[in-house]
Amino acid sequence: MANSTDKPEPIRFRFAQSLEAPQFIERAAQYAKDPRKYLEEKLGRNVLEERKHLLHIPDKVDKDIYGAGEHKANFEKHIAKLFGKESGLFFITGVQAQLAALKTHCERVGRNRAAWHVTSHLETAEAGSYKHLYGLERVLLGEKDENPSLEAIEKALSLPEDQRPAVVLLEIPNRTLGSKTYTWDQLVAISAACKKAGVIFHCDGARMWEIEPYYQKTAGKTFADVAGLFDSIYVSFYKGLRGAAGAMLMGESSLIEDAKVWQKRVGGTVITLMYEIIDDERGFNENIGTFARKWKKMDDLQRGVLEATEKFRTKDGERIISFVADPATCCQVHNVFSGYTIEELTAARDKVEEKLNVRLFERLRAKESVELMTKAERERMLETNGNNVVATEDDRKHTIEWMLAEETLEVETKVFVDAFAAFAKELVTAGAAGKQ
Amino acid sequence: MANSTDKPEPIRFRFAQSLEAPQFIERAAQYAKDPRKYLEEKLGRNVLEERKHLLHIPDKVDKDIYGAGEHKANFEKHIAKLFGKESGLFFITGVQAQLAALKTHCERVGRNRAAWHVTSHLETAEAGSYKHLYGLERVLLGEKDENPSLEAIEKALSLPEDQRPAVVLLEIPNRTLGSKTYTWDQLVAISAACKKAGVIFHCDGARMWEIEPYYQKTAGKTFADVAGLFDSIYVSFYKGLRGAAGAMLMGESSLIEDAKVWQKRVGGTVITLMYEIIDDERGFNENIGTFARKWKKMDDLQRGVLEATEKFRTKDGERIISFVADPATCCQVHNVFSGYTIEELTAARDKVEEKLNVRLFERLRAKESVELMTKAERERMLETNGNNVVATEDDRKHTIEWMLAEETLEVETKVFVDAFAAFAKELVTAGAAGKQ
Numbered sequence A, B: 001m002a003n004s005t006d007k008p009e010p011i012r013f014r015f016a017q018s019l020e021a022p023q024f025i026e027r028a029a030q031y032a033k034d035p036r037k038y039l040e041e042k043l044g045r046n047v048l049e050e051r052k053h054l055l056h057i058p059d060k061v062d063k064d065i066y067g068a069g070e071h072k073a074n075f076e077k078h079i080a081k082l083f084g085k086e087s088g089l090f091f092i093t094g095v096q097a098q099l100a101a102l103k104t105h106c107e108r109v110g111r112n113r114a115a116w117h118v119t120s121h122l123e124t125a126e127a128g129s130y131k132h133l134y135g136l137e138r139v140l141l142g143e144k145d146e147n148p149s150l151e152a153i154e155k156a157l158s159l160p161e162d163q164r165p166a167v168v169l170l171e172i173p174n175r176t177l178g179s180k181t182y183t184w185d186q187l188v189a190i191s192a193a194c195k196k197a198g199v200i201f202h203c204d205g206a207r208m209w210e211i212e213p214y215y216q217k218t219a220g221k222t223f224a225d226v227a228g229l230f231d232s233i234y235v236s237f238y239k240g241l242r243g244a245a246g247a248m249l250m251g252e253s254s255l256i257e258d259a260k261v262w263q264k265r266v267g268g269t270v271i272t273l274m275y276e277i278i279d280d281e282r283g284f285n286e287n288i289g290t291f292a293r294k295w296k297k298m299d300d301l302q303r304g305v306l307e308a309t310e311k312f313r314t315k316d317g318e319r320i321i322s323f324v325a326d327p328a329t330c331c332q333v334h335n336v337f338s339g340y341t342i343e344e345l346t347a348a349r350d351k352v353e354e355k356l357n358v359r360l361f362e363r364l365r366a367k368e369s370v371e372l373m374t375k376a377e378r379e380r381m382l383e384t385n386g387n388n389v390v391a392t393e394d395d396r397k398h399t400i401e402w403m404l405a406e407e408t409l410e411v412e413t414k415v416f417v418d419a420f421a422a423f424a425k426e427l428v429t430a431g432a433a434g435k436q
Helices: A021-033 A035-043 A045-050 A070-082 A094-109 A150-157 A184-197 A208-219 A223-228 A253-265 A274-287 A291-308 A342-356 A375-383 A413-435 B021-033 B035-043 B045-050 B070-082 B094-109 B150-157 B184-197 B208-219 B223-228 B253-265 B274-287 B291-308 B342-356 B375-383 B413-435
Strands: A087-091 A113-117 A137-141 A167-171 A200-205 A232-236 A247-251 A321-324 A332-338 A388-390 A397-403 B087-091 B113-117 B137-141 B167-171 B200-205 B232-236 B247-251 B321-324 B332-338 B388-390 B397-403
Touching: A021 A035, A021 A274, A021 B021, A021 B274, A035 A045, A035 A274, A070 A087, A070 A247, A070 A274, A087 A094, A087 A253, A087 A274, A094 A113, A094 A167, A094 A200, A094 A232, A094 A247, A094 A253, A137 A150, A150 A167, A150 A184, A167 A184, A184 A200, A184 A208, A200 A223, A208 A223, A208 A232, A208 A291, A247 A253, A274 B021, A274 B274, A291 A321, A291 A332, A291 A413, A321 A413, A342 A413, B021 B035, B021 B274, B035 B045, B035 B274, B070 B087, B070 B247, B070 B274, B087 B094, B087 B253, B087 B274, B094 B113, B094 B167, B094 B200, B094 B232, B094 B247, B094 B253, B137 B150, B150 B167, B150 B184, B167 B184, B184 B200, B184 B208, B200 B223, B208 B223, B208 B232, B208 B291, B247 B253, B291 B321, B291 B332, B291 B413, B321 B413, B342 B413
Parallel strands: A113 A137, A113 A167, A167 A200, A200 A232, B113 B137, B113 B167, B167 B200, B200 B232
Antiparallel strands: A087 A247, A232 A247, A321 A332, A332 A397, A388 A397, B087 B247, B232 B247, B321 B332, B332 B397, B388 B397
């Protein structure tokens, strides 16, 4: 973004990607010309060598025609193999990938019903597509502030057959809940319960790249181990991986073949998606293997911020700045700001930016609860650029969502800590001044 | 494409675009960086000046986020204005654009039924999406070898209300029928009949760019005049315009707002489609204003080929090489080859390529009729790369589909004429030799 003054661009604790359109496309063009050379320059030969077991570096990219193309097929195979699945299918959106999976599962089972949590993308951000377009019914699982428990899922699994879901979808990790997730043992138990009940288990793995280090660290488990607990899984390429757009569905080959029919019906079989496929491969190659470090940094700065802002409390003794999840499960978190209005928070943010040239968030909003929001509000909420703002309980609680990404990975931890501490101090000082 | 010998690449009478993936993306990157400079270099300043009333040249492109972005909005406005419509909405595919339009029209009217011709894309290439996904019913119009007549349409319009379509879709021109189309007066009459019956009239204008010179020449009518006969129209950016992928739906603003909900449901609201939008704008700017010349050249070479191959007849006296439409209505036609098998046609093509370094087609197929093909066969047929092969009546009739595009516009007419004449001669000579 152009600046009319000499002041450098502030450091942003942002959610969205920062490149402008021409540079974004130019980067893809550079990669397409010679993927290996691009990656050598971007990552260095040593890093490339270290990560080569993870990467997919084609000698040559080609243009898929209506989904058929050698490069696309090889990339799909590579990702599917990483997740231990037989086949993969690229989609332009996760909406298409997941609904194709759910519809196909339901048709194969012969029961037209799927189960998911109230915070699921299917429930909040797809204008009721599952119902209005795919003719599916759904069972809502659990309560809104936590991932559905084994008990809540078992309750759905033991419904009478005409109400029982054909498929259970869990989002690993849960984006709306600040990336809260299940432990490995919990997932194993839920997977076993689904299998026992003869119910398909599908993973919304939009942020599986981000959460994998958690399963590595806590249970020594890989992408394939986690995906192995599910019958099918969808992953996204434009979030943590920073690709242009797109998603992949993985599972048995017969599932993928059936899902292709729904992809066609939904107008998802495009003359070519080569740009997205190529840029997503670039994003995958650049970012895979970096999420443990991003999580570590988020964890470090979270400890630092909590320590530095320990003393800043609301009149009810609540922390002014807190984190969800706490501790962070991955590089993406929510911050909850308690005790102040939007106007006060925004003024404090601007003061911090002025003093430290760090901008903590873009927009804020408070809502009574997700359920009370109109559909349009919920959709806007989920699509806000910059930091995404998440609903909270009262007008003195606001939430921002952000991730440690390549743009901020090299920013010193102290910069984050100082900025949040200055923000809290600013709020308290301005609040006290306002009350005089 | 790399060639291992020194022989230059043959001239191809092709259908598909010829650029390889990295060059395709690089071209978009060049355009995105500075659209005006790119176009000045590509078209020259004089041409740019001549066509400036048609073009949309932004000072700067940006990245739309979930469909919201200044550049996208301006491009949509520009195209909608060209067609005299209130609003436009970019879609990644025509399948999505048309089904969103039909579904929205049907919901607003309160009758769940649309009418189209047996050759329509909705009937042959979308895996029954209208039915299986959108829950629409359809009325088939007319007979398979001709565009539906006013009488056939009036028959549908006068059906009892519970069977009457809410919307009639016509494809202008009809791709499956070699770009055959209606005269201006016929279209006026059909439009009036729909209006009188209170039935919405929607235009499948996938090749409206290609056919507009026909309405200009025969009736002095513009894009806006033709679109003015319809309540809504969809156009495509990756065919004659040679953009990356994508389509636009245009109509009243309230229609477009409602269609956005279906776009979201269908998973068509992508994090960004900036690459497609930018490259489609490039294709539009490069190709708009060229279709009259492309049609003229197709018309010239058609006359030349018909004259040069006049004497080459099957034993039933039929022309070995004929054209559909005859005369051509635009730059895109079918050639019908009569009296020879696939093997004979392919051998003759290879001989011509050897002698003249001109390659007439990529693949051929004969089918009894479209109706007898399996759905998968029809879909493959419609998606063949290179020249697309169209079904014909018997195994001695084969059809290729091709267009005069930027790749062949500067090839001399004589090259086409000589190649087709050599092809006919080769067929006759080889046939006679085979019979000895």
